[in-house]
Amino acid sequence: MTEDVPGGANRRTLMTGSLAALALGATTTGGVGLYRTRHEVPATYGLTVAMRSEHGPWRGTRQLVDREHLEQVLPGSRVLAGPEQEPLLEAQEEWLSGLTLPGSAGALSDLARAAALDLWVLSAGLPLAVAGWSPMWRHAWPRDTAHVAVALHRLGDAKGATRQLASLAERVGRAPRIQARYALDGGTPDHRPPQDDGFGWVLWAAGSTVDSWRGTAEAGRIEALVRHCAATALTRLDGDGLPRVSPDYWELEERQLTLGTAAPLLAGLEQAATLAGGELAERCAAAATRMDAQVHATFGRRGWPRRIGGGASDTAIAWLLPPYRTAPPHETELRAALDEAARQMSRPNGGYAPGGDWREDGVAWTPETAVLAGAWATADATRERAVETLAWLEDHRTEAGSLPEKVRDDGSPAGPAPLAWTAAVALTASLDVAR
Template sequence: MTRGTEHRRPGSLPRRAALTGLGLAGVGAVAGGSHLWHHRAYAPAPQHGLTVAMTARGERFVAGAPADVVPGTRVAAGRPTTAELVAREDDWLAGCAPWTREGSSAAAVRAALRDLYVLSAGLPVPVAGWPLMWRYVWPRDTAHVVLAWHEVGRADLVQQHLLALSDLVGTRPLAARYRPVGGVPDDRPDQLDGPGFVLWAIGATRSSWQDSTARWPVVDLARHCAEQLLAAVEGRDLPPAGPDYWERPERAVTLGVAAPVLVGLEAAAAELPTLAHPILARRCGEAAARVAAAIERDFGAAGYSRSVEGGPRDAAVTFLLPPYREPGTVTPALRRALTAATREMGRGNGGLAPGGGWKRDGVAWTPETLLVARAEAGLGERAAARSRLDWVARHRTALGSVPEKVRWDGSPAGPAPLAWSAALIVSTEAALRG
């Protein structure tokens, strides 16, 4: 969420240095924000553009005007190879499932797929966005993009990006984020929602990789994530306090950490028995039962607030609902919590803020709005989910990309496109078409 920060941490040298030719030479070179972790000033651009466009050399740039881009594409206009690039992008889209080209919402779905295309084509792993502060790989974002690939029948991309993520991670605990060419850019603390979401995505996309050459590296990544989560809850019922998708230090454990840890442990318990790790799976199942009971006891008592200490709710309540957990785990209390959270998070422009305790600036955030839409789709609340999807579609930029935020007056703000939001559009639409 608060991604404009930079904190140094020794990382490995880039293993794919040739990718600097794709416009990645600046990755990791930016600092900024007023965050506790930042260490030097950075003045961000006043706006982050209308979309990202690609050139024939594989370079990308933030497009700030309609004339910069071929209409309806993510291709730079006015270049000798423009027609070739448009055909390549269209061919890529044609390789996605037929449902993405059908129905009244097809235009928004295809625009989201183009957003994912421009943030991933030619890269080992998709980046969160293209402005420098977002030009990194967050495991939570990658997990959602991988699921979107699975939903549209792109097993090739599921395999490619899980393999590349495994390569980035190596044998160390998952970091908060990575440079797409390898290594970590700073010393921010690890974020335990990352391994949780990655395990969830591995389980949810199993049919896309289990019979491929990607199988064993993916199994190794799953084992690695499971061991990291087990270590986090060893001797305790809940994981320790730490940053979650709000990207800030926390003094008490949040649902944004506890819920993904539970989701990852449950996924590991379900998947690892057939992936040559039955003992590890049993340990994950036992830990999941303990964490689930603690979440119900400690968070549930306060209506599933953001913090274990109580207070307003946030979008993390969706992590306890489908598609992250099985429908049978949904309780009336969780349904009430989702309803209460959406009321607390609501903004006058029709979207949702990250949480009830978020600053009252009238700005809505598309990832949180879409997380709720996906939860509503999973709960069978189709009209509500469709309404939120349509709201996001109406608030895209003039070039069709989904922005990170929507201002009080309905205008887009923040980087556009944002990979997490684009992936959630695809996944929610897939659920509604179910």
């Protein structure tokens, strides 16, 4: 997910890349100072978001909370003190009481409750969960929507999970491409290019939440979304069975196929093979089998890099594993590659960057850190590592208890807080650890 900057560019485009001298300096005495002098320190966009009303235009129902106004947030909540606090608190607690949260005490339980509150404040009363509440993040990314839907399903909120997918179906419609993000009022907020990984994320989420939406009034709309995304995803494959080049979750113009596009599409086509029905399902199954073999023959042969031509690895290796896929071929090899990717992505503050060749600024990104925890949580051998990583997320929440997008080199939060993607993945990882 990118940050907007003036002129329509994005900060990832401007700042991505590894500087050898900087990387060297970061490992020596004074490295943190070098981070700060050579890179912009990421900004903070509030400590949390809190509800202030159930009525009126949706933009006025909640507000960003900074340190100066933190005392206005009612303890243990995402509700502002004020005339409407009681019904809002009742709505929050009624929703929480219906969830299946992991644990009964300790850090894991605290993290899960905080992440659930973050999801609530970014989705309650809205057709789609927004990524964050800062204006630049107050939109819906299909990847985020998919993870929120799966988290709500896993928590037992079938209606919430169904609402996410049904609302996304309304926005995608019959369009030949999926947009990078959608505005809640309709359309798109800017001219970012479409992202083909979105087809995969939609299909993965629909398959992972089928028990929530099948048989409901929205089932027809979601089934139509599945058929459209499955059929269209097949047209986005080249003759060798691999996806065409497309931007992915880094939201950069790419000249090579990335694992960040291939992995979600593979996971999505595997789900479509069980959902789409008839000939379309058979085509999706065949395409997934072929893509899996080709991904292994290309990315795998080169050590599972981010880009098909080789280089450093990134978070996308986790999307070839559970909870995104069930018993994938070469799982032992993929888990070893996950550990190597984590080694490349590790940051001195204890978290992880999006990729091994990410800029050496010492900043950890919480969604990517949570994704790694989620993959580790699905294997007995690495479950303790998942617990440690989730504990790190717990320890690096804001003063208000929300999960921020980033953690600076000094351990302080940065970016918007909360971030829906982080909250959703932290919840599913916590549930897998607790199983």
